[in-house]
Every structure is written in structure tokens, then in C-alpha cells.
Amino acid sequence: xxxxxxxxxxxxxxxxxxxxxxxxxxxxxxxxxxxxxxxxxxxxxxxxxxxxxxxxxxxxxxxxxxxxxxxxxxxxxxxxxxxxxxxxxxxxxxxxxxxxxxxxxxxxxxxxxxxxxxxxxxxxxxxxxxxxxxxxxxxxxxxxxxxxxxxxxxxxxxxxxxxxxxxxxxxxxxxxxxxxxxxxxxxxxxxxxxxxxxxxxxxxxxxxxxxxxxxxxxxxxxxxxxxxxxxxxxxxxxxxxxxxxxxxxxxxxxxxxxxxxxxxxxxxxxxxxxxxxxxxxxxxxxxxxxxxxxxxxxxxxxxxxxxxxxxxxxxxxxxxx
Ligand code: DGY
Numbered sequence: 045x046x047x048x049x050x051x052x053x054x055x056x057x058x059x060x061x062x063x064x065x066x067x068x069x070x071x072x073x074x075x076x077x078x079x080x081x082x083x084x085x086x087x088x089x090x091x092x093x094x095x096x097x098x099x100x101x102x103x104x105x106x107x108x109x110x111x112x113x114x115x116x117x118x119x120x121x122x123x124x125x126x127x128x129x130x131x132x133x134x135x136x137x138x139x140x141x142x143x144x145x146x147x148x149x150x151x152x153x154x155x156x157x158x159x160x161x162x163x164x165x166x167x168x169x170x171x172x173x174x175x176x177x178x179x180x181x182x183x184x185x186x187x188x189x190x191x192x193x194x195x196x197x198x199x200x201x202x203x204x205x206x207x208x209x210x211x212x213x214x215x216x217x218x219x220x221x222x223x224x225x226x227x228x229x230x231x232x233x234x235x236x237x238x239x240x241x242x243x244x245x246x247x248x249x250x251x252x253x254x255x256x257x258x259x260x261x262x263x264x265x266x267x268x269x270x271x272x273x274x275x276x277x278x279x280x281x282x283x284x285x286x287x288x289x290x291x292x293x294x295x296x297x298x299x300x301x302x303x304x305x306x307x308x309x310x311x312x313x314x315x316x317x318x319x320x321x322x323x324x325x326x327x328x329x330x331x332x333x334x335x336x337x338x339x340x341x342x343x344x345x346x347x348x349x350x351x352x353x354x355x356x357x358x359x360x361x362x363x364x365x
Pocket of ligand 1 (some may be wrong): 122331334
């Protein structure tokens with residue numbers, strides 16, 4: 045590369061990733077890790093050949109049009125691309141890449157953490173212990189649900205859904221899933237396919253969501269569908285908040301229809317509906333699905349591989365658009 049391309053990096057990244065980025069590109073950094081406004085994002089992107097963004101920045105059609113003259117590629121530090129208007133990027137000739145595969149295992153771990161945390165009432169138990177409220181072991185205290193022997197429904201049997209299915213089988217669960225298309229048997233992880241979501245839901249004592257947050261999937265689990273789950277179900281979401289109607293989910297929890305919920309993602313992140321904070325049967329995490337040292341480094345290097353390939357005139361390996 046003769047002249048190093050300029051890359052607008054919208055967030056602070058792991059140190060190893062920032063170091064390699066600085067060797068190969070001229071970064072426009074976000075040293076204070078500020079939350080930029082749309083205008084601030086556009087103003088900086090206009091000075092860059094590429095943007096390395098994350099799921100915390102929304103790139104609308106208008107913003108992409110405003111930077112299209114200069115920006116040729118947008119590499120997102122995420123597997124999800126719902127924060128980018130992909131259709132507009134395609135129209136404007138802006139390449140978009142993402143970070144598949146490397147966060148599969150970390151995110152599946154957090155789905156299990158949510159299943160266990162919700163089913164075993166981990167929040168209530170830990171809260172009481174730390175507050176000095178717990179005095180002694182009790183035969184009737186903190187009674188939760190066992191995963192073993194129960195049925196887990198998986199909505200979206202992609203890479204992460206399959207990794208969750210593998211783990212669930214290890215816990216002695218029966219796994220059922222809904223996906224638009226049935227997977228070949230060697231990818232099914234022993235799970236039973238249901239052609240429709242409506243057919244799947246009545247079977248599921250536990251439900252875990254793993255489909256993308258596309259506009260079509262908004263409120264895929266709406267009030268009517270949530271009502272198809274058996275009484276006492278545990279619902280977990282580590283995908284995107286908008287896939288579940290959060291108000292309906294809260295209602296189902298409050299009414300006692302659901303035993304517990306486990307959420308790593310929320311509809312209006314980062315403005316989480318405060319009512320969740322007062323619900324003891326809600327096991328809550330702040331979108332940490334991919335937050336391991338190994339995975340976050342690997343996500344950063346995926347972005348760099350794509351940028352390096354693109355500016356060397358090769359096809360970027362993790363291209364979406
Ligand atoms: C992803 O990669 O999509 C994770 O949700 C982090 O944004």
C-alpha cells in the first residue's frame with residue numbers, strides 16, 4: 045500500500061487491535077470513547093477512506109449518502125448488521141463487512157448463563173447474599189427450575205443457535221428449533237425442526253432467541269406468540285432486543301405466566317426500560333455476549349483482515365454487501 049488509508053474508528057478497541065490498526069492505517073480515533081451524534085460521525089467519516097464502526101452507531105441512508113463520496117468500506121465490529129442501512133450501502137457502492145464465527149462460542153456461553161441464571165434465580169440469591177440478608181440454608185429457599193430433562197426451543201438455528209443446542213444437549217435437554225429452512229441433519233445437533241414458530245412454542249419450557257434483528261424480525265415474539273409458550277416458561281434473549289415485544293414479555297413475567305427471563309439485549313439499548321431493574325425474576329446482563337478477551341481481539345482482527353484485503357485490491361473476506 046503506497047499511502048496508508050485513513051480509517052475512522054468510532055470506538056476504543058482492544059489494545060492489540062488498535063496497535064495493528066495504527067501500523068497499517070492512519071486512524072481517526074475516538075480517544076475518549078465518546079458517544080458521537082450522527083453529525084459528529086458524518087463529519088469524521090467524511091475525512092476517511094473507511095469506517096470501523098460498532099453496533100452502537102446507527103448508519104442511516106442519509107448518513108451513508110453524506111459520506112459516500114469518500115468512504116468506500118464500512119467494517120463493523122459485530123456480527124449483527126441491523127445498525128447499518130445495508131440497502132443504502134449497496135446502492136451507494138459502499139462495501140460492508142462484519143465479524144462472523146469468532147463470537148459464536150462466547151455468545152452461546154452467555155445464552156447458557158442467562159438460561160441458568162434465570163432458571164436458578166441467580167440474581168435474587170446473589171443480591172441477598174451480598175446484602176447480608178441470607179442467614180442460612182433453607183430447604184425451600186431460592187427454588188428454581190432444572191434444565192435437565194426439559195425442552196429448549198431455539199429460534200434461529202444459525203451458528204450461535206447451533207452452539208447453544210450443543211451446550212443444551214450436554215445439560216440433558218431436548219432441543220427443538222424453528223428456522224425458515226430445515227438444516228441438513230449433520231447440522232441439526234440432534235434438534236427437532238418445526239416449520240413454524242407457532243408450532244414450536246407450545247413445546248418449550250425454555251426458549252432462546254438467536255435470529256438477527258432485521259426489520260422483518262421486529263417483534264417476531266409478540267404478545268400472541270409469547271402466549272403460546274407453556275405456563276412457567278423461561279425466556280432468554282441474547283440476539284437483539286427488538287425481536288421480542290419487551291412490554292409483552294414484562295407483562296407475562298409480572299402476571300406469573302413466565303417463571304423468569306434472561307436478557308443480554310434490550311429493545312432500546314442503551315436506554316433500558318427501568319422497570320426491569322425492579323423485577324427479581326429478570327436475570328439481566330448489559331449486552332456482554334461477545335465480551336471475552338479472545339473474542340473481542342478476534343472481532344477486531346476480522347475487521348482489519350477485511351480492510352487490509354479491500355485496500356490491497358482483494359475481495360474482503362467477511363463481506364455482507
Ligand atoms: C454483535 O456482534 O452483533 C454483538 O451483538 C455485539 O454488537
